[in-house]
Amino acid sequence: MRITDSQFTTMMTRAMMNSNVEINRVAEQIATGNKINSLSDDPSGSMKLLSLDKTISSAEQYSSNISNVQSKYSEYETYLMSVNDLVLDVHDLLLQANNATVGEESSGGIIAELESLRQQALDTFNKKSDGIYIFSGTDVYSEAIIVDDSTDPVSYSFGGNADHRNTKISEDGSMNSNFTVQETLQGSLDFFTTLDAAIAELKNPTENKNAILGAAIDSADATQKSILNTVTILGANYNSLDRMAVNNADAVLYAETVKTDINALDYAEASVRLTESMNTLQASQSVFAKVMTSSSLFDLM
Structure with missing residues (x-):
């Protein structure tokens, strides 16, 4: 079949363009260190990389969630142990007050301390963090314990609710990120009512x-045990979060390793391809230049 000048020109132009495309592609690979820089480089490999990127992103988000929950747990532990210490002080003062040898002056001091400790315990359970009540379940804008001093004796009731806020910590797992006053006191406000009666x-x-x-x-006594039980649950959850954080870190490491296996560039092989493409381009340009300076293809035969 006879090839016309125009057909030859088209063929050579296409060949030089293809060589330029390959040179640019290999140059980009060398610059980035990646075999795959666009979907067209390797459609199948690109889809695998996208899936791995999603795995990494999810694992990193879960790790961030875990860190946030553990930070909240540390805050809860601080407040719970603070109440525990207050309850211990109340217990000791009541034992002292129940001693028949306590005089009127000492009794007055004990009363003042008990009233102060009662208020500190209430303030702690009604503590706010970032503008929300932390012991009020999911009803974060209501006090955890409501005090009605219009009655005699003063009455107490639970505000908020006993619901938990769950945070996703893995693909198929979540962890409650809050503790409520209702679970901490096992649904009873006897500590405050009996303390008021004692005062x-x-x-x-x-x-x-x-x-x-x-x-x-x-x-x-019962309140202290209940508080320590909640702290024990908190600690167990914290340890579970530690283990899950390790699992997420392992998932990220594995995905990064697979990504490297798929996408890491063999610089020696890429250098060979670059040289071959540049040689091909130079050869094509040389042939094309000769054709352009000849009156006909037959002159080159």
Whole structure:
């Protein structure tokens, strides 16, 4: 089949363009160190890389979530242990007040301390962080414990709710990121009501003093156990989060390794391809130049 001048020109132009494309592609690979820089480089490999990038992004997000939850746990632990210390002080003061040898002056000091500790415990359970009540479940704009001082004696009730806010920490796992006053006190506000009764009794002693103070002491014991139980659960959850963080880090490391296997450039092989493409281009340009300076293809035959 006879090839015309125009056909030859088209063929040579296309060949030089292809060589230029390949040179640019290899040059980009060498510059980035990646075999795949666009979908057209390797459609199948590109899809694998996209999937691996998604895995890495998800794992890193889960790790960030874990870090946030652990930070909140540390905050909860601080407040819970603070209340635990307050309850211990209440317990010790009630034992001291229940001693028959306590005088009126000492009793007055104990009453003042008990009232202060009661308020500190209430303030802690109604603590806010970033503008929300942290012990109020998912109803974060309501107080955890509501005090109604219009009644005699003062009445207490739970505000908020007992619901948990769950945070995703893995592809198929989540962890509650909050603790509520209702679970911490096991649904009972006896600590405050019995403490108020004990304070009232110390202000105006009756023959029921031992029984009333004894009930407050028992309630303080039960409250401390309940708080420490919550702290134990918190600690177990924290350890689980540590293990999950390690798993997520391993997932990122594995995905990064696979990405490297798929996409890492063999510089020696790329250098050979670059040289071959440049030689091909130079040869094509040389032939094309000769054709352009000849009157006909037959002159080159």
